[in-house]
Amino acid sequence: SDGGNTTFVYVIIDKKTKTRTCIITSGYPPMVPCDISMSNLSAALQDVNLLYLDGYSHEMALSVGKQADLMKIPILVDAEPERTKTELEHLLDLSSYIVCSGKFPEKWTSISCIPSALLEILVQYPRARFVIATLGENGCMMLERIEDDSGIDAVDIGNVAESLRLKVHKDDNLPTCVSSKV
DSSP states (O other): OTTOBOOEEEEEEETTTTEEEEEEEOOBSOOOGGGSOHHHHHHHHTTOSOEEEOSTTHHHHHHHHHHHHHTTOOEEEEEOTTSOHHHHHHHHHHOSEEEEETTHHHHHHOOOSHHHHHHHHHHHOTTOSEEEEEOGGGOEEEEEOOSOOTTOOOOOHHHHHHHHHHHOOTTOSSOOOOOOOO
C-alpha cells in the first residue's frame, strides 16, 4: 500500500551454540485476505512446488494455504511456540510437513518427551507426512509417517530415539543422519 512497510525478517546465526534467532519487523498495514483476489492468488501459486507458511499474519497465511491446498501444492508449516493454537491449528490441518523448534512439541501437546510429542502431532494432523523438531546444537529429530505400516510391530518411541541418539558421532564436523527402520 502507499506509505506502508514490508515485513522483514532478520536471522541471527550463533555458530557456537548452533542456534538461530529471528527478529521480525511486521509490515504495516498488515496484509489481509481481501487484499488479493483469488484469481491473482491462484496465478501467483501456479508454478509453486512447495508453500512455506510460518503462521505470522495467520489470516493471510490461512487464505493462501487453503488456495494452495485446492491446487494440491504441498504445504510446509514452520510451527513456532510463540504462535497460539488459534493462529496455528488450521494451518497445521493443511500441512504436508511440519517443522518446529524443540520447545514446540511439549507446548503444543503437553507431552515432555520430544519423540512422544512428535508422534502425538502426527496423530493430531493426519495429512502431515513428517514432523521435524530442531534441537539446536543437538541437530534435529524427524518422525515420518509410513503409509503402509503392515508388518511393523509397535515399539517404545522413547527407546528408539535413545538408541538412535547413541549412534550419533559427536566428533563429526559434518552433518550426519541416523535413521531407524521403525
